Amino acid sequence: MYHRILVPTDGSESMRGVVAHAIELATVHGAEIHGLYVVDTGRYATLPVETTWDGVTEMLREEGEQSLESIERMAADADIPVETAIVEGGPSNEIVEYAREHDCDTIVMGTHGRGGIDRLLLGSVAERVVRTSPVPVVTMPVSDVPLEPPEGEPQTRLPN
Numbered sequence: 129m130y131h132r133i134l135v136p137t138d139g140s141e142s143m144r145g146v147v148a149h150a151i152e153l154a155t156v157h158g159a160e161i162h163g164l165y166v167v168d169t170g171r172y173a174t175l176p177v178e179t180t181w182d183g184v185t186e187m188l189r190e191e192g193e194q195s196l197e198s199i200e201r202m203a204a205d206a207d208i209p210v211e212t213a214i215v216e217g218g219p220s221n222e223i224v225e226y227a228r229e230h231d232c233d234t235i236v237m238g239t240h241g242r243g244g245i246d247r248l249l250l251g252s253v254a255e256r257v258v259r260t261s262p263v264p265v266v267t268m269p270v271s272d273v274p275l276e277p278p279e280g281e282p283q284t285r286l287p288n
Contacts, residue, residue, distance in 0.1 A: 129157055129233070130153060130154070130157040130159040130233040130234055131157070131158075131159050131160070131233055132159060132160055132162055132230060132231060132232045132233055133150050133153055133154050133157075133159050133160070133161050133162065133232065133233065133234055133235075133236055134162045134164060134223070134226060134227050134230070134232040134234070134235045134236070135147055135150045135161055135162065135163050135164065135199060135235075135236050135237070136164045136165070136166065136219070136223045136226075136235070136237050136257075137163060137164070137165055137192075137195045137196070137198075137199065138165075138195075138219075138238070139165065139191045139192065139194070139195040140238075140270070142238065142270040143195070143238055143270060144198075144202075145238075145268060145270065146236060146237065146238040146268045146270060147198070147199050147202050147203075148202065149236060149266070149268060150236040151202060151203055151206050151208055153234070153236065153266075154203070154206075154208045155206055155208065159208075159233070160208065160209040160210065160211065161199065161203050161208055161209070161210045161211075162210075162211050162212070162213070162226070162230055162232060163195075163196045163199035163200070163210060163211070163212040163213070164212070164213055164214075164215065164222075164223060164226050165191075165192030165193075165195050165196055165212075165213075165214045165215075166214075166215055166216070166217060166218075166219040166222045166223065167185060167188045167189060167192065167214065167215070167216040167217075168188075168217075168218065168219055169216050169217055169218075185216070189214055192214040193214070196212040196214070199212065200212065211230075213226065219253045220253045220256035220257050220260065223235065223237070223253070223257050223261075224257055224260050224261050224262070227261060227262065227263055228262060232263060233263055233264075234263050234264045234265070234266060235257060235261055235263060235264075235265045235266070236265075236266045236268070237253075237254055237257065237265065237266070237267055237268070238254070238267070238268050238269070238270035239252065239253075239254035239255075239267045239268070239269060239270065240269075240270060254267050
């Protein structure tokens with residue numbers, strides 16, 4: 129059913145559970161993982177003039193590389209093939225475009241579950257992806273508290 133599973137990451141530690149779920153799906157379906165990090169160019173356009181765009185971009189790319197390396201390590205532990213990419217642009221647009229271009233069968237992503245004024249002001253990347261994606265989107269709630277696997281459990285196992 130699934131051959132290519134897209135896992136966009138924002139670089140937060142709380143994505144561990146999302147990645148673990150994607151790896152479980154990949155294991156069941158014999159699929160590969162596509163890890164994606166989007167350097168959100170629009171979000172940082174309002175930085176002070178003295179901030180160099182090149183410096184910010186480089187910092188975000190380094191964060192992206194670290195995030196994708198984490199996905200690669202977790203997938204390697206489960207013997208799942210991984211492709212990774214770092215792109216620049218608006219996160220929701222880039223996620224959907226990547227899924228189309230790489231013929232992904234599903235997208236597994238985290239959502240911070242913001243509501244009220246935060247959602248109004250910040251919007252929801254996950255919501256925009258769900259509305260515009262040509263493939264099913266599995267969303268998982270994440271928090272700012274990183275998920276650690278239970279002691280003695282493999283890293284790809286989700287907590288009960």
